Amino acid sequence: MYTQALNTAEAPGAPVDAAAAARFQARIDAEQRIEPRDFMPEAYRRTLIRQISQHAHSEIVGMLPEGNWITRAPSLRRKAALLAKVQDEGGHGLYLYAAAETLGVAREALVDQLLAGVAKYSSIFNYPTLTWADIGAIGWLVDGAAIMNQIPLCRCSYGPYARAMIRICKEESFHQRQGFEIMLTLCRGTPAQKAMAQDALDRWWWPVLMMFGPPDAQSQHSQTSTRWKIKRFSNDELRQKFLDATVPQARFLGLTPPDPALAFDAETGHWRAGPIDWAEFEAVLAGNGPCNRERLEARRRAHEDGAWVRDAARAHAEKPRATKAQAA
Amino acid sequence: MSGICEPAMGAMVGSALTLVETPLLRALLARADDALILGHRLSEWTGHAPILEEELALANLALDLIGQARLLYEYAGAIEGAGHGEDDFAYFRDPPQFRNLLLVEQPNGDFAATMLRHFLYAAFADPYWRAMTAAGDATLAAIAAKAEKEMAYHLRHAAAWVIRLGDGTAESHRRLAAALDALWPFTGEMFTAEAGEAALAEAGAVIDPATLRPLWDATIDRVFAAANLARPSGEWAPSGGRAGRHSEHLGHLLATMQHLARSHPGATW
Ligand SMILES: [Fe+2]
Numbered sequence A: 001m002y003t004q005a006l007n008t009a010e011a012p013g014a015p016v017d018a019a020a021a022a023r024f025q026a027r028i029d030a031e032q033r034i035e036p037r038d039f040m041p042e043a044y045r046r047t048l049i050r051q052i053s054q055h056a057h058s059e060i061v062g063m064l065p066e067g068n069w070i071t072r073a074p075s076l077r078r079k080a081a082l083l084a085k086v087q088d089e090g091g092h093g094l095y096l097y098a099a100a101e102t103l104g105v106a107r108e109a110l111v112d113q114l115l116a117g118v119a120k121y122s123s124i125f126n127y128p129t130l131t132w133a134d135i136g137a138i139g140w141l142v143d144g145a146a147i148m149n150q151i152p153l154c155r156c157s158y159g160p161y162a163r164a165m166i167r168i169c170k171e172e173s174f175h176q177r178q179g180f181e182i183m184l185t186l187c188r189g190t191p192a193q194k195a196m197a198q199d200a201l202d203r204w205w206w207p208v209l210m211m212f213g214p215p216d217a218q219s220q221h222s223q224t225s226t227r228w229k230i231k232r233f234s235n236d237e238l239r240q241k242f243l244d245a246t247v248p249q250a251r252f253l254g255l256t257p258p259d260p261a262l263a264f265d266a267e268t269g270h271w272r273a274g275p276i277d278w279a280e281f282e283a284v285l286a287g288n289g290p291c292n293r294e295r296l297e298a299r300r301r302a303h304e305d306g307a308w309v310r311d312a313a314r315a316h317a318e319k320p321r322a323t324k325a326q327a328a
Numbered sequence B: 001m002s003g004i005c006e007p008a009m010g011a012m013v014g015s016a017l018t019l020v021e022t023p024l025l026r027a028l029l030a031r032a033d034d035a036l037i038l039g040h041r042l043s044e045w046t047g048h049a050p051i052l053e054e055e056l057a058l059a060n061l062a063l064d065l066i067g068q069a070r071l072l073y074e075y076a077g078a079i080e081g082a083g084h085g086e087d088d089f090a091y092f093r094d095p096p097q098f099r100n101l102l103l104v105e106q107p108n109g110d111f112a113a114t115m116l117r118h119f120l121y122a123a124f125a126d127p128y129w130r131a132m133t134a135a136g137d138a139t140l141a142a143i144a145a146k147a148e149k150e151m152a153y154h155l156r157h158a159a160a161w162v163i164r165l166g167d168g169t170a171e172s173h174r175r176l177a178a179a180l181d182a183l184w185p186f187t188g189e190m191f192t193a194e195a196g197e198a199a200l201a202e203a204g205a206v207i208d209p210a211t212l213r214p215l216w217d218a219t220i221d222r223v224f225a226a227a228n229l230a231r232p233s234g235e236w237a238p239s240g241g242r243a244g245r246h247s248e249h250l251g252h253l254l255a256t257m258q259h260l261a262r263s264h265p266g267a268t269w
């Protein structure tokens, strides 16, 4: 996972060759892919670097809340599946950093921005995983929301990002089905298991709806991204798609989303949610969610504790062949 | 487990399996427990590895080992014939019923300790499973064929890191040498067969681990030379894991691993 609309577009940078910019936009309008060596306006490049790196950071930070249950998974089958899932997310981070690197920025520089608290990642990973049902809820809802966001990105104008998304989306769909299956097993299980599932839905529902970003009326930067065909649907459109797909799934599970205003609008055929508490979203983005500090601290610790390993690997690789050959 | 909550059943809730261990069942559980406990230890690294690529590699190693454990438990259940499955063995035995080596339950420590522990184990497990592909027991031979391919990769991966860390910087060498001092005493246990296992080995059902010592020694010497490591001396050679006499660490590992499953006996996940 997990892209999130965080108003990523840059203000237009230095003036560019107007004719080149027009040719660039014409290629985009003709649905041609932009490749790393092609001309691109600086603002397009910077917008993509920011979006792709935020997405990569989200994959990496996202390993933490689910990783929290690997050692406690209640069966060996679930333990292996969860470990493989979290490993997939790490793999997504790796492809995405590689896609960002095609835009001329090193992974190390991007990671430094994350650790310095400058770069953002998806707000959802700042919530805690308190019971096993949270693992089901994350797969079902968080990976489900990620898919809604990311399927359109498979047609993003920037080739390396679009190709990474195609591969990633396949795995996210698998994660989503697996998460739903965990929820289904819990809902068909003992009363305690069913209560665990409902409690997880109660806690994750609103934060997941917030994953799609602020309402359209407040996201003034998405126009540029739309013109560049980085973004193809608005935040509210994606949130609506998610709601329409997910509410029937919740009902199938016999679970109730924690929204008394949730209602089906027969005229439009859409589910309508009650008001979202955007103050909570803003607080989490500002660093004041339940786990922001712990997540960043965990990443910093892994990075700092790993410094001597990276130094050793580099030192070994740089030693003259002869020394190593004589030793081996 | 019925899941019926009568007060009289209270003492049974989440309690341990009662097993009648034949020598073969005991030998299978020993190998399965080695794989599960080491796989669990590696999975503790998830999200905290020093390099993203290594994050993925550690998960691969853990997944292989957990997979081996599952196959072995499944076969153990079939041998036992009491209807026990993989999760009964993994989640509903108490620490003294676990038969793993003390080496694999040792805490991860730093990355040097984790990789060295893995190297010491893989240098044994790789030839062990290769030899077991010729076991008289067809199921065991098939499990061995899969495990042998996996452990050959584990050995290459772990040996490469031992060499890198041993040869890398003064700090990495110091950390690796400290890990070696701590872990080396636990290696002797790998080569000892319990009485029951020795009888099975004589009958050709399993391999006597003692026969693998020369191969293991050769691997250790080759990699240690490249890593500028010397074998520690010292008399202390703890054992007892195969008989269920563990270090203090296993109880904590199992408390974490088993608590959810044991809190809901009879539940399906
Ligand atoms: Fe992902």
Ligand SMILES: [Fe+2]
Binding pocket: A001, A089, A143, A171, A172, A175
């Ligand atoms: Fe995912």
